[in-house]
Amino acid sequence: xxxRSIPLSAPLDLPLTMRALGTPALERVPVTATEAxxxxxxxxxxxxxxxxxxxxxxxxxxxxxxxGWVLECVPDLIGVDDDLDTFDPSPGxxxxxxxxxxxxxxxxxxxxxxxxxxxxxxxxxxxxxxxxSHRRIVAAYGEPAPGPGDLRVPPTPQVIAQLDYSELxxxxxxxxxxxxxxxxxxxxxxxxxxxxxxxxxAYRRLxxxxxxxxxxxxYVMGIAWGDLDAVPVGDYNLPNLVSWALAGExxxxxxxxxxxxxxxxxxxxxxxxxxxxSPIKEPRYGPRxxxxxxxxx
Numbered sequence: 001x002x003x004r005s006i007p008l009s010a011p012l013d014l015p016l017t018m019r020a021l022g023t024p025a026l027e028r029v030p031v032t033a034t035e036a037x038x039x040x041x042x043x044x045x046x047x048x049x050x051x052x053x054x055x056x057x058x059x060x061x062x063x064x065x066x067x068g069w070v071l072e073c074v075p076d077l078i079g080v081d082d083d084l085d086t087f088d089p090s091p092g093x094x095x096x097x098x099x100x101x102x103x104x105x106x107x108x109x110x111x112x113x114x115x116x117x118x119x120x121x122x123x124x125x126x127x128x129x130x131x132x133s134h135r136r137i138v139a140a141y142g143e144p145a146p147g148p149g150d151l152r153v154p155p156t157p158q159v160i161a162q163l164d165y166s167e168l169x170x171x172x173x174x175x176x177x178x179x180x181x182x183x184x185x186x187x188x189x190x191x192x193x194x195x196x197x198x199x200x201x202a203y204r205r206l207x208x209x210x211x212x213x214x215x216x217x218x219y220v221m222g223i224a225w226g227d228l229d230a231v232p233v234g235d236y237n238l239p240n241l242v243s244w245a246l247a248g249e250x251x252x253x254x255x256x257x258x259x260x261x262x263x264x265x266x267x268x269x270x271x272x273x274x275x276x277x278s279p280i281k282e283p284r285y286g287p288r289x290x291x292x293x294x295x296x297x
Contacts, residue, residue, distance in 0.1 A: 001147065002067040006058045006074055010084075013103025014053045017078055020273045021109055021223050022118060038077075039145035039153045040111060042066030048147040051078070063147025076226070079105025087267045093245055094264065097274040106270055108226030110195050112206075113157045113188045115223040119216050120181045121173065129172065136171035157188030180211030195225055222269050230269045231261060237282070238272065244282035245275050251282075 018036045031037070034053040039046070045065030051074070052059045060074045075081065082105040089095040109115060117137070122130035141155035141163070161182060168178040184191065187209055194202035202225055206217040215234040222230035232238065233254045243252025246260040261268045 001061055001063055002071055003059070003061045004071040004074060005054075006060065006078070006080065008056055008058060008080070010105075011103040012053060012058065012078060012105060013101065014051065014058075014078070016101055016104045016277065017107060019277070020104065020106055021077070022115070037149050037151060038070075039149070039151035040066070040070065040109070040114060041153055041156050042069040042111075044069045046143065046146055046153040048145040048149055048151055049074070049077075050147075050149070064145070067146075073110055076110060077107045079107035082106050082228075087264075087270060089264065089271075093280070094271055094274065097278050098270075101274060101277065104270075104273065106222075106226065106228055106273065108195075109224050112191045112194055112220060112224045113185065114154055115220045116184050116191070116212075116216070117154065117160070117181060119219045119223075120177055120184060120211070122219075123177055123180070123211075123216065125177075133172040137168070137173075140171060157185035160185035161188070176211075180209075183210055184212065194221075199225070199227060228269050229266055231258065231272065233258070238276075240282040241275055241280070242272070245278075245280045250285075 014036050015031045015033060018031055018038075036051045038049045038051075040049070041047075043066070047062055047064040047066030047070045049060060049062045049070045052061075058074065058078060060071055062068075062070050087098070089098060118130065118134045121133050121137075137160075138152050138154050141159050142152040143155075145151035145153045163182060165175050165178045165182070168181065169175070173181070191206065191209070194205050197205065199221075202221060203217050206212050206220060207214070212220075213234065215232045218227070218230040218232035221227040239252040239254055239257040240250070242257045242260055243249040247256075249256070252260075261271060264271045
């Protein structure tokens, strides 16, 4: 086991911060107000990370071949350098949410494929379906994480790249999403490099992969690259949420969403994280989308 302590110069809400990164996504150990776990593949191999929030610091301990790598990246993960001085929203719902979530920090994981896999699986399906497929894939093709915690490390791109569509179908993924996921895995070496590229170039490289459009790229860039201004256009519900929360309009499209978010440019991802984590819900009309069981079809 390796350890490290990171001093904090501002309050940190650990659950909100980790939730904004989609982590931990599948772990059986829950995130609490003072503790979080993460299992990941690193350039040096698998690792388990345990974070404990103390008084003025975060104490981190890690296990596995990638322990040194994940400990080095903890400040990025918990958003130590997330500068809020330039975020001063006008009086209204965004300012209120920001004050209530003053410990939210937007960090980055530095791991592109691990961000891309659940995002691709979420294309054009419900959240319940995509999370179910992700859990099944990790259970089937991941590996036990080192150290304590009873966690599993998500499968590496090398493992996914060798799969056939039919194998992913058993995890509830239809041919289109399976083909995209396999293609992303096959190009993972170049895609992992985007964390070191300028923002616009990183987006271009991601979207050069067939099936990776602006929606997928924005989520991956927010989580892995740390893009504070990432806006996933093409989302089914997000324009309605933004329109309702910021303008009292029950329905909106991408253009309206971008218009309403424009005053927050530079921090638009922060605004979206605040809205999605709030109790604000846009009015729902019509029947709920029926869940599908692709595995049995």
